[in-house]
Amino acid sequence: MVWHTVPRAVQLLFPRRIWRRVPSENRICLTFDDGPVPGATDYVLNELARRGQKATFFMVGDNIQKHTSLAREVMAAGHRVGNHTFNHRNGWKTPNADYLQNIRAFDEVLGERLGIQTDLYRPPYGLMKSSQAKVVLESKKIVMWNVLSGDYDQSISSPRILEESKRNTVSGSIVLFHDQQKTQEVLPKILPEFLDFLIERRLETALL
Numbered sequence: 001m002v003w004h005t006v007p008r009a010v011q012l013l014f015p016r017r018i019w020r021r022v023p024s025e026n027r028i029c030l031t032f033d034d035g036p037v038p039g040a041t042d043y044v045l046n047e048l049a050r051r052g053q054k055a056t057f058f059m060v061g062d063n064i065q066k067h068t069s070l071a072r073e074v075m076a077a078g079h080r081v082g083n084h085t086f087n088h089r090n091g092w093k094t095p096n097a098d099y100l101q102n103i104r105a106f107d108e109v110l111g112e113r114l115g116i117q118t119d120l121y122r123p124p125y126g127l128m129k130s131s132q133a134k135v136v137l138e139s140k141k142i143v144m145w146n147v148l149s150g151d152y153d154q155s156i157s158s159p160r161i162l163e164e165s166k167r168n169t170v171s172g173s174i175v176l177f178h179d180q181q182k183t184q185e186v187l188p189k190i191l192p193e194f195l196d197f198l199i200e201r202r203l204e205t206a207l208l
């Protein structure tokens with residue numbers, strides 16, 4: 001079972017991490033983690049473009065290195081890029097020096113390949129130690145989410161993923177999807193309908 005929403009108590013434990021935007025004018029933030037991956041990211045870009053919607057992509061540095069042109073397409077389409085480490089590191093299992101180095105390695109490849117920097121960071125698996133967060137917060141915002149689509153969880157049916165994602169998304173939500181190999185097949189079953197739902201509800205997609 002996944003948490004489709006993040007309990008308020010957990011959010012309060014980490015008040016300096018961003019869990020939701022201040023609700024304003026019916027806006028939400030769409031976020032896609034783990035790309036860029038051919039077959040997933042290009043699909044997402046196309047669906048967003050068809051509806052004029054915007055998203056923030058928390059990329060993995062290794063994937064930017066392997067699929068640089070796709071990463072450039074994300075940027076060229078006016079979406080935002082955030083840091084999700086170079087090798088998708090789990091902060092709880094990684095010594096601080098290695099972890100922080102992996103975040104810097106992401107920034108380096110982003111600068112080299114795309115010529116940009118980002119002040120957005122999302123820890124892989126949502127896990128990082130407070131001692132790591134303290135250093136990251138000196139230069140970046142830590143962006144979590146409050147609606148977990150569950151798109152990567154193969155034990156949940158796609159109608160259920162869609163229904164739960166719609167039910168939990170309200171003004172101010174930060175919604176998490178993944179553009180990676182594991183979600184490549186499920187995305188076409190959930191994303192178009194979810195994006196249409198946002199339009200029906202007049203929920204605009206804002207960048208972080």
Ligand SMILES: [Zn+2]
Nearest residue numbers: 033034124125
């Ligand atoms: Zn991830």
